[in-house]
Amino acid sequence: MLDIKYIIENKELVQEGLNKKGYTKIINLDDLISLHSSITKLKTSSQAKAEEKNKLSNSIKSASAEERPAIIAKSKELGEALKQELEELDAEQKKFDEIMLRMPNMPSPDCPVGPDESGNVVIRKVGEIPQFSFKPRDHVELMELNDWGEMERIAKVSGSRTYAIKNDLAQLELAMHMMVLDKLRAHGFTVIAVPSISKEKPLYGQGYLPFSRDEIYYMPADDVYLSGTAELILNSLRADEIINEAELPILYAGFSPCFRREAGAAGKDTRGLVRVHQFMKTEQFVICKNDINESEKWHQTLLKISEEVLQDLELPYQVLDICTGDMGAPKYRQYDLEAWVPSQNCYRETHSCSNITEWQARRTNLRYRDNADGKVKYVHTLNNTGIATPRALVPFIECHQNEDGSVNIPQKLRPYLGGKTKIGKNV
RNA sequence: GGAGAGUUGGCAGAGUGGUAAUGCAGCGGAUUGCUAAUCCGUCAUCCCGAAUAGGGAUGCACAGGUUCGAGUCCUGUACUCUCCGCCA
Numbered sequence: 001m002l003d004i005k006y007i008i009e010n011k012e013l014v015q016e017g018l019n020k021k022g023y024t025k026i027i028n029l030d031d032l033i034s035l036h037s038s039i040t041k042l043k044t045s046s047q048a049k050a051e052e053k054n055k056l057s058n059s060i061k062s063a064s065a066e067e068r069p070a071i072i073a074k075s076k077e078l079g080e081a082l083k084q085e086l087e088e089l090d091a092e093q094k095k096f097d098e099i100m101l102r103m104p105n106m107p108s109p110d111c112p113v114g115p116d117e118s119g120n121v122v123i124r125k126v127g128e129i130p131q132f133s134f135k136p137r138d139h140v141e142l143m144e145l146n147d148w149g150e151m152e153r154i155a156k157v158s159g160s161r162t163y164a165i166k167n168d169l170a171q172l173e174l175a176m177h178m179m180v181l182d183k184l185r186a187h188g189f190t191v192i193a194v195p196s197i198s199k200e201k202p203l204y205g206q207g208y209l210p211f212s213r214d215e216i217y218y219m220p221a222d223d224v225y226l227s228g229t230a231e232l233i234l235n236s237l238r239a240d241e242i243i244n245e246a247e248l249p250i251l252y253a254g255f256s257p258c259f260r261r262e263a264g265a266a267g268k269d270t271r272g273l274v275r276v277h278q279f280m281k282t283e284q285f286v287i288c289k290n291d292i293n294e295s296e297k298w299h300q301t302l303l304k305i306s307e308e309v310l311q312d313l314e315l316p317y318q319v320l321d322i323c324t325g326d327m328g329a330p331k332y333r334q335y336d337l338e339a340w341v342p343s344q345n346c347y348r349e350t351h352s353c354s355n356i357t358e359w360q361a362r363r364t365n366l367r368y369r370d371n372a373d374g375k376v377k378y379v380h381t382l383n384n385t386g387i388a389t390p391r392a393l394v395p396f397i398e399c400h401q402n403e404d405g406s407v408n409i410p411q412k413l414r415p416y417l418g419g420k421t422k423i424g425k426n427v
Numbered sequence: 428g429g430a431g432a433g434u435u436g437g438c439a440g441a442g443u444g445g446u447a448a449u450g451c452a453g454c455g456g457a458u459u460g461c462u463a464a465u466c467c468g469u470c471a472u473c474c475c476g477a478a479u480a481g482g483g484a485u486g487c488a489c490a491g492g493u494u495c496g497a498g499u500c501c502u503g504u505a506c507u508c509u510c511c512g513c514c515a
Contacts, residue, residue: 043474047484054446054484057496061445068495075495199505242437242471244453367471369437374454374470376437 001362002103004036017106020113020324026102035096042089049082101210104329105359111333112323119323120336126307127316129340134403138343139394140272143169145405146425151272160270161262161277163390168423169397172409173280173389175416176396177255180282180309180386184253187305189284193255194233198225202236205364207330207356214263230254230283231383238287239364243379245371249288249298253386256281273390274348282386287379289368290358295380296333299355302384303335306351309387312412315395316340318347332357337385339395350392353384 007014011029018024056075063071112121130136143149148169154162165173181191203209203225208216217226227233234252243250258281269275284305286298303319310317322334334354338347361367361378370377400408406424409417417423 040474043484047474050484051482053495058445060495072495079495244437369453369470371453376471 001100001359002106003362004032004100007103008033008036014106018104020107020111021104021327021329022115022325023102023104023329027099027104032096032099032103035092035099039089039092039096042085042092046082046085046089049078049085053078053082098210101204101363102329105332105357107324107327107331108333108355111327112321113325114323115325117323117326120326121321121323123319123321123335125316125318126311127314127340129316130342130399132342132401136342136398136401137405138272139398142397142401142405142407143272146407146423159277161275163273163276165273165390165393168417168420169393171417172396172413172423173393175413176313176387176389176392177280177282178416179312179413181253181255183305183309183312184251184282184284184386187251187301189251189253191253191255192234194230194237196227196257196259198227198232198236199223200225202232202239202364205236205239205360206232207328207360207363208232211329215261217259217261226259227256228258228260229281229383230256230258231285234283234285235360235381235383236364238366241366242376243287243366243368245289245368248368248379249286249294252283252285252287254283254285256283258388273394276390279388279390281388284382284384284386286382287366288382289370290377290380292357292380295355295357295382298380298382299333299335299353302382303337303353306337306353306384306386310337310339310350312410313392313396314410315350315399317350328354330354330356330359332359339392340399341395342398348391348395350388350395351385354382356381356383 002014007029011033015029018027018029053075056071056078060068060071060075112119114120137145140149140151143151143165146167146169148166150164150166154164158164185191200209200223203216208228216228219225230252231254233256234254237252238250258279260277262275262277265275284302286295286302288294288298307317307319317337317339320336320338322331322336327334332355334352336349337351337353339350340346341348357380358378360381366379366381367376368379369375397407400410402408402422402424404424404426406422406427408422409420414420420427
């Protein structure tokens, strides 16, 4: 959410931001601003009525018995008029709120400008793309060869886009999370395991609603949703609080099962572990002061941590600076990390690192008291993947495979796999 | 699932239907000076206003209702705690 005063005072800048993000058909600034001015007028006039009514009410106590009936009648009359005006105000306010909930964050002036993913910019590529002296297998073949999965059987039980993994691969998945959680803890993060069940409100707080209802599992019997990321839960964990500045920054390493309907991805990545309905994610989430230099610093730190994760996993990757048209509504700036997938001969997303500035905090009403001036301000929030599995297993087992189908385990991961240097049926 | 108790500001904590006490912390200011203390103001959102002048509206978990007037009375909902039952 944006500040309406900011929008009014910086109309041209905001319009430019809308253009860059591709929201010109969704948001009409003139409508929004005229709604706001009509709301302001209604507020002014209804408040004058409320003031008069309060004065009348307060005068009753000291009025004589003869005076009272007239005052009460007058007050009742005013009350009716006030009620009507408040209903009018409420209707206008609802229209206004609906538009404001769809108002995207403004992109950073440093963001590449582009209409869609074609406008994303590769910032750097790290690591050597593996060259195989044999014909490498794709991850599904490796799973079959090593007895690591039950992909066909589980589809009959749980439906398409689900996965069941076995033996070393199942433990490898958990090992990755353990490794990343340890790393985040060493960076000062609070490890927190959170539910995957969410009420509706946090979805608005995160900014997933009202944009993408189709993507979310909904359980009508209990009126709850399944979370697609721990970011959803962590973003609302402190909602409506006024945090003491001394507590900031708050660093969460959230772990949770995640659920996504993948409604918009029909036909994409239907084979294997890349795009499944349920997965596990360790998430980095930061709440910091309302200072763009500080949140940009944290954005870089989060990016660096996830690069370290891929380096520890010894995976070649590239860093993308996501362009204005490909960023989601909540984002001010976004970097994606993509790891190399040999079978697809391209990089595939493993991490998504975003600075949301105060856009989410305005929705969750999450503030802190700034010690410098004693003022209450909205915090900045940031999020990044720590590791998401089984997606990350795909580049991992494909890049580290040997000719016999076994998979090498990088040094940093071995402590989490009982010291194994290699996994597979033939090991 | 059943019964009961509760939810007031950043925190703590009063509040017989008639203007939300008080303490602590934070912020601003004043005063006295030995590692601090005291006093005053401020300390949630919004509106009028050029205003950092001064007014005003709203805010006691949320949503309604009764009333001239609701933190207080009534109804519903959420959450927390205690006990019982059932289950993993």
